[in-house]
Amino acid sequence: MLKKVVALVLPGTAPFEFGVVCEVFGVDRSESGGPRFDFHLATADPGPVETSLGFTMDIDQDLSVCADADLVAVPAHRIGGVDERYLQVLRDAEARGAWILSVCSGAFVLGEAGILDGRRATTHWMYTDRLADEYPRAAVDCDVLFVEDRKVITSAGTASGIDAALHLVRVEHGAAAANVVARRMVVPPQRDGGQAQYIASPVPERRADSLAEVVDWMLEHLDRDLSVDELARKALMSSRTFARRFRAELGTTPAAWLNRQRIVRAQGLLEGGDEGLEVVAQRSGFGSAAVMRHHFLKVLQTTPTAYRRTFGDRAAS
The missing domain is CATH 3.40.50.880 (Class I glutamine amidotransferase (GATase) domain)
Known part of the structure; x- marks a missing residue:
């Protein structure tokens, strides 16, 4: 530590x-x-x-x-x-x-x-x-x-x-x-290192054509299978335009952003609760414990079980 x-x-x-x-x-x-x-x-x-x-x-x-x-x-x-x-x-x-x-x-x-x-x-x-x-x-x-x-x-x-x-x-x-x-x-805790340094609009503004409302909706529905086509319909855009706008505003692709948010959600669930790995995987949007384990190893270089063992008690104390 x-x-x-x-x-x-x-x-x-x-x-x-x-x-x-x-x-x-x-x-x-x-x-x-x-x-x-x-x-x-x-x-x-x-x-x-x-x-x-x-x-x-x-x-x-x-x-x-x-x-x-x-x-x-x-x-x-x-x-x-x-x-x-x-x-x-x-x-x-x-x-x-x-x-x-x-x-x-x-x-x-x-x-x-x-x-x-x-x-x-x-x-x-x-x-x-x-x-x-x-x-x-x-x-x-x-x-x-x-x-x-x-x-x-x-x-x-x-x-x-x-x-x-x-x-x-x-x-x-x-x-x-x-x-x-x-x-x-008063800063976001989850900006990933792989995001672009230079972003056309680094923080989505609350304007009529911004993606901020869609991003909020994505965070509320991480447990769903969110495709670019569905998100584009939510934003009233074509899939191609949505993908381009998303990268311009948030500096990464919708898939990469969702993956990072799901990892953050899973980390919180592993730290603060004792639900089984399959339940955590479902609630965070990975679908299965095996898929969640794959992403934890790729991004955090550890497994969900090892992560809970390291941080679970500390978060609860």
Whole structure:
């Protein structure tokens, strides 16, 4: 389980991305049923550290606090000129099997440390070509919100760091804990890493021709076999137009979005109840326990039974 988290504060750290890490991992949400982390800020030379906007933050802990961290996070910062001491902290974290998370241009620090060699990675879409050029041994994906590859998570620009951090909370503490954090932050808890970075209309607006009402209806009827043709009729569109509009508004296909929502629904049922796997599969829309197991293995790298064993008691406590 994720307990100790250290955020690295490099010269030129970007305040928003730094704030994302602090908000997800630095706030005690135990009273709301959420997680509480042993959270620290560390820099190579304790004292004032200048941010990318010119103001300074006073950081009083040095990098030695990272030695036993379960997660080392690297917020965005001005690209270039990374102190070797930060790079060694990341190499040591990888060697002992700790999690490593970067937000936006923080991926360049991971690349400089060699952490991205042989791994899939991403960063802000404006910098993906540069990341691929500077670190050719990394498989850079320019189209996703975040990537997890063997305990290394890289996120795209700015707000996608929230998605990546919530993903890690979900992996380590379960969907219920991630939902508590998301509710407190007033953000959606379930945006999948495979969604596109650049979406024509990232959040469906409540307008007459929006898909928002159809999306709400989909969430209420996840247990049904929802075909694109049926959803298109609900939206008063052709199937082709509906599929195109859905991807433009939500950044993924209807099938992929439904699959992710069904996994989230199944996670909640497994955490908070004791119904049999067949019942959970039916209620979440997978139809059968075998199909649900297939999708859990593919997306979460675990089985529903193992997921319940890990998170069920925690959600009920």
